[in-house]
Amino acid sequence: xxxxxxxxxxxxxxxxxxxxxxxxxxxxxxxxxxxxxxxxxxxxxxxxxxxxxxxxxxxxxxxxxxxxxxxxxxxxxxxxxxxxxxxxxxxxxxxxxxxxxxxxxxxxxxxxxxxxxxxxxxxxxxxxxxxxxxxxxxxxxxxxxxxxxxxxxxxxxxxxxxxxxxxxxxxxxxxxxxxxxxxxxxxxxxx
Amino acid sequence: xxxxxxxxxxxxxxxxxxxxxxxxxxxxxxxxxxxxxxxxxxxxxxxxxxxxxxxxxxxxxxxxxxxxxxxxxxxxxxxxxxxxxxxxxxxxxxxxxxxxxxxxxxxxxxxxxxxxxxxxxxxxxxxxxxxxxxxxxxxxxxxxxxxxxxxxxxxxxxxxxxxxxxxxxxxxxxxxxxxxxxxxxxxxxxxxxxxxxxxxxxxxxxxxxxxxxxxxxxxxxxxx
Numbered sequence: 001x002x003x004x005x006x007x008x009x010x011x012x013x014x015x016x017x018x019x020x021x022x023x024x025x026x027x028x029x030x031x032x033x034x035x036x037x038x039x040x041x042x043x044x045x046x047x048x049x050x051x052x053x054x055x056x057x058x059x060x061x062x063x064x065x066x067x068x069x070x071x072x073x074x075x076x077x078x079x080x081x082x083x084x085x086x087x088x089x090x091x092x093x094x095x096x097x098x099x100x101x102x103x104x105x106x107x108x109x110x111x112x113x114x115x116x117x118x119x120x121x122x123x124x125x126x127x128x129x130x131x132x133x134x135x136x137x138x139x140x141x142x143x144x145x146x147x148x149x150x151x152x153x154x155x156x157x158x159x160x161x162x163x164x165x166x167x168x169x170x171x172x173x174x175x176x177x178x179x180x181x182x183x184x185x186x187x188x189x190x191x
Numbered sequence: 192x193x194x195x196x197x198x199x200x201x202x203x204x205x206x207x208x209x210x211x212x213x214x215x216x217x218x219x220x221x222x223x224x225x226x227x228x229x230x231x232x233x234x235x236x237x238x239x240x241x242x243x244x245x246x247x248x249x250x251x252x253x254x255x256x257x258x259x260x261x262x263x264x265x266x267x268x269x270x271x272x273x274x275x276x277x278x279x280x281x282x283x284x285x286x287x288x289x290x291x292x293x294x295x296x297x298x299x300x301x302x303x304x305x306x307x308x309x310x311x312x313x314x315x316x317x318x319x320x321x322x323x324x325x326x327x328x329x330x331x332x333x334x335x336x337x338x339x340x341x342x343x344x345x346x347x348x349x350x351x352x353x354x355x356x357x358x359x360x361x362x363x364x365x366x367x368x369x370x371x372x373x374x375x376x377x378x379x380x381x382x383x384x385x386x387x388x389x390x391x392x393x394x395x396x397x398x399x400x401x402x403x404x405x406x407x408x409x410x411x412x413x414x415x
Contacts, residue, residue, distance in 0.1 A: 044250040060366075149207070
């Protein structure tokens with residue numbers, strides 16, 4: 001909450017001509033935006049580039065933000081739109097090798113080996129990448145960024161029920177993918 | 192919204208603890224009466240728990256540049272500034288005007304001086320002293336104040352204009368930089384794609400040659 005209040009003050013300062021206040025905004029938000037973008041695109045270089053573009057766009061357009069208290073959803077919306085643009089531009093070519101991951105994980109490693117935590121983390125990230133963009137962004141925002149459904153609805157400018165529905169199918173789809181890859185951890189073995 | 196969708200949405204609210212206590216209680220009753228629904232919820236909860244409990248590795252953020260004002264100052268300093276900025280033009284115009292006045296005055300016999308009525312500026316002889324009183328001191332002060340106010344307004348306007356121009360230049364620079372990165376990236380991708388295509392073609396020809404050689408060898412062995 002404190003962060004949001006701080007951002008409100010900084011945005012107001014920037015809009016009133018205090019240009020260096022933008023540096024404080026960047027300091028406050030860069031890690032969050034970078035984390036979100038990285039989880040969405042799963043590419044370190046792209047994440048750096050899109051994070052930077054997000055702040056360049058924010059610098060250019062912040063004057064048009066009528067409600068400074070809504071900076072948080074606004075900056076995430078900017079980042080999300082740039083991620084979607086990047087996916088469209090790249091034609092998803094760099095993410096088409098997801099099938100190779102399943103071959104790699106399912107056939108060459110035993111389930112026990114796969115249970116190693118670092119590999120599990122990697123597999124989860126890859127499983128996340130198998131989701132359609134509109135489901136993945138909701139799962140990232142909900143599961144990792146901790147937004148509520150109304151907040152995600154505001155960021156994505158989609159009805160709340162649509163957001164919940166995408167979350168539901170996203171979770172189900174991730175579960176199916178992990179089971180298909182023979183990830184039989186205690187977490188997924190609910191019987 | 193169908194009943195199924197409604198249940199799915201409420202399941203999400205329940206899973207992420209976004210239901211009011213009364214709604215939560217109501218949904219728990221539905222769960223008790225439906226083992227299938229309870230099983231589905233448990234499975235979703237397992238996936239949610241797995242995602243929450245597994246630490247993810249996020250690489251460090253490496254910006255090319257981020258500090259706007261400081262960097263912009265550096266950029267401004269590094270950039271070759273045009274000599275004829277609006278302020279410089281104004282200064283030059285004033286200097287040129289003063290020079291013109293001096294040249295003009297020397298050619299036309301202009302004289303400046305002070306009389307009892309105040310300063311005078313003439314071409315030729317100085318004005319005859321008149322006994323009538325002119326404008327009062329208060330009026331003069333008022334005029335001076337008015338001129339001062341006008342000059343302040345003019346200067347403020349010039350400074351604003353200069354500031355706007357510098358902001359525009361900076362924005363343009365950022366836009367060009369972003370475009371440059373885009374272009375460079377696209378060129379790299381095209382180059383890589385071309386390389387892969389060439390490699391594929393070469394590999395295809397080598398396979399063909401190998402197949403032909405093997406075919407010849409097999410034929411030679413089977414028909415001695």
